Amino acid sequence: MKSGLLRPVRLVFNLLRRRRVWQWGSLVLLNLPLLGLWTQVCAPVLNCHSCPWAVFACPIGVAGHLISWHVFPLYVLGTMLVWGALFGRIVCGWVCPFGLVQDYLHKIPSPKWRLPRWTRYLKYGVLLTSVILVPFFIGLSNRAFFCSLCPVGTLESMLPAVVASGDWAAFLRSWARTLALILILLFGVVAMRSFCKTLCPIGAFLALCNRFSGYSLHYNQDTCSSCELCLAGCPMDVDIAEMENKAGGVTLTASSECILCLNCTRNCHTSGLSWSFWTLVGGGRKR
Amino acid sequence: MRKRILLGCLMTLLGAGMIAASSTRAFPVYDEDLPEDEFAFYQEVSEIRVTWDGTFAGVLRSSSTGRLVTTYDRDAPPERPACPT
Numbered sequence: 001m002k003s004g005l006l007r008p009v010r011l012v013f014n015l016l017r018r019r020r021v022w023q024w025g026s027l028v029l030l031n032l033p034l035l036g037l038w039t040q041v042c043a044p045v046l047n048c049h050s051c052p053w054a055v056f057a058c059p060i061g062v063a064g065h066l067i068s069w070h071v072f073p074l075y076v077l078g079t080m081l082v083w084g085a086l087f088g089r090i091v092c093g094w095v096c097p098f099g100l101v102q103d104y105l106h107k108i109p110s111p112k113w114r115l116p117r118w119t120r121y122l123k124y125g126v127l128l129t130s131v132i133l134v135p136f137f138i139g140l141s142n143r144a145f146f147c148s149l150c151p152v153g154t155l156e157s158m159l160p161a162v163v164a165s166g167d168w169a170a171f172l173r174s175w176a177r178t179l180a181l182i183l184i185l186l187f188g189v190v191a192m193r194s195f196c197k198t199l200c201p202i203g204a205f206l207a208l209c210n211r212f213s214g215y216s217l218h219y220n221q222d223t224c225s226s227c228e229l230c231l232a233g234c235p236m237d238v239d240i241a242e243m244e245n246k247a248g249g250v251t252l253t254a255s256s257e258c259i260l261c262l263n264c265t266r267n268c269h270t271s272g273l274s275w276s277f278w279t280l281v282g283g284g285r286k287r
Numbered sequence: 288m289r290k291r292i293l294l295g296c297l298m299t300l301l302g303a304g305m306i307a308a309s310s311t312r313a314f315p316v317y318d319e320d321l322p323e324d325e326f327a328f329y330q331e332v333s334e335i336r337v338t339w340d341g342t343f344a345g346v347l348r349s350s351s352t353g354r355l356v357t358t359y360d361r362d363a364p365p366e367r368p369a370c371p372t
Binding site: 078 | 310
């Protein structure tokens with residue numbers, strides 16, 4: 001009787017442990033007009049607020065506009081800092097709708113590439129130039145502003161508008177946006193999460209927060225069997241052995257690239273990897 | 288680990304402090320873009336409302352005076368704005 005009552009609870013608990021459930025749930029909740037219009041509140045993911053269904057604001061779009069008005073985006077920065085300090089890049093792995101799109105794109109059979117290591121630093125340049133410097137010094141009416149070429153905006157905002165109006169020539173008129181989207185989607189097929197790794201400005205900000213975020217991943221050198229199964233499952237190509245050297249075998253999320261998808265903890269057959277939220281809760285495979 | 292937790296707590300508090308401070312900020316948003324020596328009406332607009340304006344270019348910055356100028360009727364009930372880009 002007791003186990004019968006616990007069964008649905010266990011089922012829900014097991015569902016909530018699945019990353020895809022969170023990703024699909026977030027996609028729906030971030031774009032569910034039934035929830036109303038809350039675009040004065042920033043969601044810490046790249047989800048275009050110009051989408052006809054978007055519920056929350058995109059921090060990059062808002063910050064770009066405020067900076068172009070020479071208004072310091074205190075509220076946006078505060079929101080992002082709270083999210084980043086508590087959860088780090090977990091939103092990239094579990095919440096971001098464009099991350100979900102890229103996860104599926106990479107399942108398309110094709111030759112697969114591993115991006116060179118230096119490309120991961122590009123996203124900091126994108127954050128600095130196209131979200132801060134260009135809006136401040138030049139303004140928003142040029143293609144160097146991030147939103148002008150944002151693939152999420154094209155996918156979530158422009159595409160539904162074009163489909164609704166039937167004005168397919170809009171893709172030609174906005175050829176730069178269209179081309180940017182096509183290239184990013186193609187790169188998403190051949191290189192796992194290539195946009196997150198190289199261009200996403202939110203990813204860049206949260207990557208900096210990964211250094212002190214509440215959620216963190218821990219590597220235990222003593223129990224690691226060096227099987228490298230964790231490397232095989234990592235969508236962000238985090239080199240755990242390299243992190244071991246850098247962080248002295250203590251904390252993996254000293255890597256700014258880790259999106260805490262926990263693929264590595266699932267692949268790990270020893271207790272070499274575990275996660276924790278500060279020291280309050282934690283998990284991982286137990287021996 | 289202790290350093291990390293301390294830094295994480297400090298950053299969370301800093302972020303929360305920034306959100307709290309933003310709730311007290313307000314910006315003068317003018318009805319029209321007039322020269323600086325001419326009288327122009329303005330409203331004090333909260334940062335939350337300016338954030339909302341940031342989702343659809345509801346404000347423009349005057350190139351001559353540097354003032355924030357509204358692009359829509361602020362007395363009308365808010366509705367879903369069109370894409371600015």
